[in-house]
Amino acid sequence: MRARSLVLVAAVAASALVTAHVRLIHSGNGKALKWGRPQEISIVLNATGSDDITDGSHLTALRNAIDAWNAVPNVTSRLVENTASAQMQRTDWSADSIHLVLFDEDDSSGYFPGGSGTVALTPIWFAENGGITDADILFNGVDFEFTTSGAPGAFDVQDVATHELGHLLGLDHTGWAGASMYPYVDPTVVLHRSLSSDETHGLQDAYPILPGASIDGVIRRASNDTIVAGAHVVARDAEGRTAASALTTSLGAFTLRNLDPGTYTLYAVPLDQPVSSGNLTPGHTIQTNFGATVLGAFAVTEGEALSLGARQVGADVTLSLGRNYDVFPLRAIAGQTRSFQLRGTNLAAGSTLTASDPDVTVVVTSWMGTQVNFQVTVPSNAPIGHVDLAVANGAGELSILPGALEITARDPVLDSVEPLLATTSGGTLVTLHGSRFTTGSRVVLGGNVHVDGEAQGCTVVDANTITLTTLPSAGGLADAVVIDASGVEARIDDALEFALVPAIASVFPPSGSASGGTQLTLTGSDFEAGCTVAIDGVAQTNVTRDSASTLRIVTDAYAAGGPYVLEVQNPSGPVASAAFAYVAEADPVITTIDPAAGSASGGDELLVHGANFLVSTNVVFGADADTGLGGTPAAELEFVDANTLRVVTPAHASGLHSVIVRDDLSGQAAVLPAAFRFQSSGGGGGCSTLPTSAPRDPRDAIAALGWLFALLGAFALRTRALRRTAS
Amino acid sequence: MELGLPTLLDTMHRLLFLGALALVTGFVAFPAARAVEASTVRKLDLEGLVEHAELVLEARVLGAEPGLDEHGRIVTRYTLAVARTLRGAHEAVRTMSVPGGVLPNGRGLVIPGLPVLAAGEEALLFLTSESRAGVRLPVGLSQGRLRVARAANGAKRFVREHGAVEFVDAAGHTVPAPTAVETFDYAATIARVEAACAARAERERAGGRR
Structure with missing residues (x-):
């Protein structure tokens, strides 16, 4: 016979608090604990982490746990990590100004004296109105080892953190055996990393945006019509998956909130095994002297609030499935058959053990009174989620273990x-x-x-x-x-x-004189200070690192030929490769541009002075001085001699631009950065400067047009004489 | 033996004090039986509780007073009338501080999972050493408290609100739990704890001699 009610604090139970999931409550007045400004709950992850984890991977594990809670839809809460370095160095977890996740390696918190048996805990400060004012997460590094890589015997940081973050947000432990808020953990467990729909509903209850459908009712004993406080009421969806749960209040009332439209099978079970009142914070009234009872199937539409009124539960039974020394959740893998065992009472031959999802097959291999051994087979296409296990016997007794099976895919x-x-x-x-x-x-x-x-x-x-x-x-x-x-x-x-792996985006010019002296520019990324440049394996002696993205080299002399391999090597070792060729001819040289300015509309004649010009030399205005890319070729070009080119400028955007001479046959080039200024025509009287609102004197416009046509005519006469054919 | 319902008076008496207390929880390491080899996960049966406890005593809670410790953290100071001390120095009246509680102004600190003792409650407590913050915790949190419940005839049994408990017969042998709620035979439990305490003390003495 089951012991009777376990009363913790009945004074607060007189209030009509209705909790979906299990919420932390103020033990003095029963108000559910929650953050007053949930939109931005600051979290700081201590940078030092655990003594057991030296690569800093505790941070990504903790961030994954934060992500799990932030991914819950339809809630106003959001955990926001403060990554300021100064904050991440702090260890003063008890300060109100910080919500810290800290690995306590020497019991500096005073909460992990030897033998405490606590892997992690979350002290939560709250005000009289239930508002959480501070909360921090402390990992017990004194007694336990932690891992982010599945080290045997160590606790998974992400798994534990996901649970503790639930507390930080205001959730208590749950009777749902496969949920993240299940109170017990084992080093082998990682499935608490993923939230069950119990946690999702709990958060949506605490920080709702849009209320979904709900089902409420009152649980009473069939024997005497008295109410049942602290009954665990669970909803199972049409596919047989555990969907939502709630505890009844001291008045026997429950509300399952935020349900998706659909049909749900409801049942009530006593919260006695494997989770009991001892796992909950004070303030909840938990009565367990009734038997697991299926309440019926009920359909709700979008946003509907369905009231069931009173629903009766049967008498207490001796049949019981699940103990807290069983390891939950029981992981059942899609496409596989796995063996399990669960403890309990009266698990005798003649009983039946079933899964709530009809596609999941359960075959009992032995009934042992206090233990049942069984196999679970899951179809290969089964979706992930939680499934109840239920045992029934010939006496009509029933025990249900909510969310005991967690269906997962096979390991990636x-x-x-x-x-x-x-x-x-x-x-x-x-x-x-x-x-x-x-x-x-x-x-x-x-x-x-x-x-x-x-x-x-x-x-x-x-x-x-x-x-x-x-x-x-x-x-x-x-x-x-x-x-x-x-x-x-x-x-x-x-x-x-x-x-720091260098990458070469461009080599300009791609060729240079075999006699050396070519002004070579490399663009790219991650050129580390101290990097070296070699062409055909020969280190270049004159290398200047402008930035992590630009290197300037004055080439050394080398044998004409190639293209050779050009390599940039960072001091840490990584190498980037490109190509460069040496040619026998001397590089072109630009000395002056005369005149150094002209109209943005183009058509101006100028002379480019320098050396080593060839008939095949081209002139480009406005190209990128480091890469040679872009720019506009000269409108007309005349090779005067090796030292002079006569050019007619192209139309070009105004501003100061480069002039590049290059030989497309050899790849050699010379650059004169910021060498020529394209000016807006008309001395500032261009269209863009004309006011559009005030009419001008038409005589001014006629005069301006006259000047414009005169200028264009003059340029046309002069450029005709300079033009040469492209061939 | 079946336990009776707590009387209404008992309950109300408890409430007066419990209303001022906060509970505390954490993530409790609880091993599967097959995981006993894992040193980080402790099998907290009675022997395991004794093994990790610094202080084991049966006591009645005389009072529970929430307040601030020297660090400004909320603790509840319990005053215990100690009926017997099975491990540690015996003191007829002990005080100890446990993290958490609710101050008169309504401000509180809760650590989900940590049990709260009720004024008037009788319990067998397996307690950690005192931390540098001056607090003790029940070993394994809720596992470290076995409440004493009295039947109508006054006979004692131990009760724990969750199921990490083995039922023992008069000889101290484990028997199948008859119900989902755990009760322990009082005399057998005390005998088993005393034996475990004696064994540990003997090991410690032997270690000291070496």
Whole structure:
């Protein structure tokens, strides 16, 4: 016979508080605890992390946990990480001004004396109105080890953090065995990383935006019509998946909120095993002297508030399934059969054990009185989620374990990552090859999290391919981790190295004189201070690093030929390659442009003075002085001699621009940056400067047109004499 | 033996004090039986509780007073009338501080998972050493408190609100739990705890001699 009611604080229970999920409440007045300004709940992750994790990966694990809560739809709450370096160095977790996640390695908090058995905890400060004023998460680094890479015997940081963040947001433990807020954890567990719909509903209850459908009612004992306080009322959807839950108030009332439209089977179970009142904060009245009872199936439409009135539950029974020393959740994998055992009472032959999802098959292999051994088979196409287990016996007794099974896909497999080297500044396109990649997966790489479909995230191309573009990362080897929606992962340790990898975007000019002295400009990225440049393996002696994206070289003499391999090597080792050719001829040289200004509309004649000009030399205005790209060729060009070119300017945007002479046959070129100014015509009287609102004197306009035509006529006469054919 | 319902008076008496207390929870390490090899996960049966406890005592809670500690954190100071001390130095009356509680102004601190003792409650407590913050916690949080419940005839049993409990017969042997709620035979439990405490003390003495 089950012990009777477990009363914690009945005074507050007289209030009519109705809780969906299980909310933390003020033990003095029963008000649910929640943040007053949930739109931006600041979180600081202590940078030091755990003694057990030396690569800083605790940060990505914690960020994944934060993401899980921030991904809940239809809520006003949002955890916002404060990444200010000074904040991340803080350890004064108890200060009101910071909400800190901290690994306490020496019991500096005073909350982890030896033997406490607590893996992590979340002290929450609150005011009389239930408003949370401060909350912090402390990991017990004194007694326990933590991991982000599945180290045996250590607790998974993301798994534990997901649970504790639920407390920080105002949620209590739940009786849903497979939920993240289930109160017990084991080093082997990672499935708490993913939220169940119980947590989703709990957060939507605390911080709602749009109320969904709801079902309310009152639970009474069939035997004497008395109300049942603290009954665990659970809704199961039409597919047999655990969908939502609530505790009844001291008045026996429950409300299941934020339900999607659909049909739900409701049942009530006593909160006695494996989660009981001892796992909840004070303020809840929990009565367990009744038996698990199916209340019926009920349909709700969009936004409907369905009131069931009183629903009766049966008498207490001795049949019971699940103990807190069972390890939950029981992971059932799509397409596989797995064996499990659960403890309980009166688990005797003749009983039946079933899963709430009719597509999930349960076969009992042995009934042992206090234990049942069984196999679960899940179809390969089963969606992920939670499924109840129920045991019934010939005496009509029933025990239901909400959300005991967690259906997941098979573990993803990560075979390879390419390339093996990525630059620390980000922007490297990376492809992950493997199998069983699923939509909604996330990739952890180099301290960054890439979520499928999100900006700066990743793309699950298909079950075998994920692509992403790296973000700025610290240097060094990085694990590649693919985590699917249920929290299971595939990993390659040290899969990729982040280093400052130079990249060459352009070499200008692409050729230079074999006698050396060519003013060569390399553009690209991540040219590290101290980098070297070699052409055909010969180090160049005159290299200047303007910036991480620009190198200037005055070439050394070398044998004509090529193209040769041009390499830029950073001091840390990575190399970028391009090509450069030496030619026998001397490089062209520009000394002056005469005149150095002309009209933006073009047509001005000028002379380019210099040396080593050829008949094949071209002149370009406004090209990029570092790359030679862009610009506008001269409208007309006449080779006067090796030192002089006569040019008619093209139309060009106004401003000061470069002039480049280059030989397209040899690739040699010379640049005179900011050498020629294109000026707006008419001395500022261009169209753009004309007022549009005030009419001008028409005589002025006629005069201006006259000048314009006179100028154009004069230019036409002069340029005709200069024009030469393109051939 | 079946437990009776708490009387209304008992309940109301409890409420007066409990209303001033806050509860505290964390994530409790609780091992599966198959995970005993994992040193970070403790099998908190009675012997496990003794193994990790610095202080094991049976006591009645005389009072519970929330207040601020020297760091400005809310703690609840319990005054205990100690009936027997199974491990640690015996003191007839002990005080101890546990994190959490609600101040008279309504401000509070809660650590989800940490149990709250009710004034008037009798319990067998497995307590940690005192931390540098001057607080003790029940070992394994809620697992470290076994409440004493009295049947109508005055007979004692131990009760824990959740199910990490083994039922023992008069000889201290584990028996299947007859119901989902855990009750422990009083005498057998005390005997088992005393035996575990003695065994630990002997090990510690032997270690000291070496």
